[in-house]
Amino acid sequence: MNKKASSIVLAIGEVIVLVTVMWMVIAYAERLANSERVAKVSTADNFMLMINTLVGTPGEAVVAYPHNISRYNMILNQDSISVISPGEDKSLWEVRKFNLPQGYGGEGVVQSKEKVCLEKKNKKILLRECHADE
């Protein structure tokens, strides 16, 4: 190979390597920024905080989650809340445990609802779709 040809091949090689590395770095950062998991974990954490706050509130109360969470299904039971992307394996559910006082209960299932409310009523924490006026 003459000098000119080898120089061109090396230059093309450099460009390919740099473009590949840049693409990998940008793709990784973009994936993190748009991470579905981050949103799901944060939704589960927020609901756990809301449930504990409701439990610690005397009397009855309703609180509406201030974000659209229609891309998730949610299950509330006696000791946990699960945030689920439709169709995903159970091992990927975001589950948060909590401890309710004796005599308290938790229940409710919502499937792809835009506005979701938590209600404390007669020692029960209910997960449900919000009514129009909530």
Add this chain to the structure above:
Amino acid sequence: MNKKGEAEGGAYDVARKSVYWMVAGVMLVIAILIYAYFLSGMDARLNYTPEKLKAETISLRFTNIPECFAYQDSETGRVYPGIIDLSKFNSQTMDQCYHTGEEKGYEEYNFRLSLQDTQQEVMTNRYFHGDQFTLFRDVLIKKGEMIIPDTLLIYVQADIFTHNTVTVT
């Protein structure tokens, strides 16, 4: 330049590029490793919820609801959040109010509640004095017919093994 000189110049150029790529390769790998290191904990940092906030929301119940220590007027049924009924300030009420699992309860939040002036204490079932931090709350104490001001100290023990606050021997 003659043909021999041209050939030597070409070989020198290729050798120079090879050295350049060896150095650049090492630097590139170092840069990628640093980048990966900074991004590796990104998920956890984006989702971080302060431990104190979690403990604060759980501990609201201690002073606010009658199933825990909040005073409830037996005649009217009215609950007085922020007023602790001293007659209920015991382990039995705590067990009904907040009870962690018998097996893995040490992985959850556990609390020791201490009334600073009244000098009474009560703790949850898996509390092992592995405090991470303390919350302070101004409260009133219902002691018989008296109501006296006090400070409730809430000692918080999160997962004791994660936080290395208790050493297993």
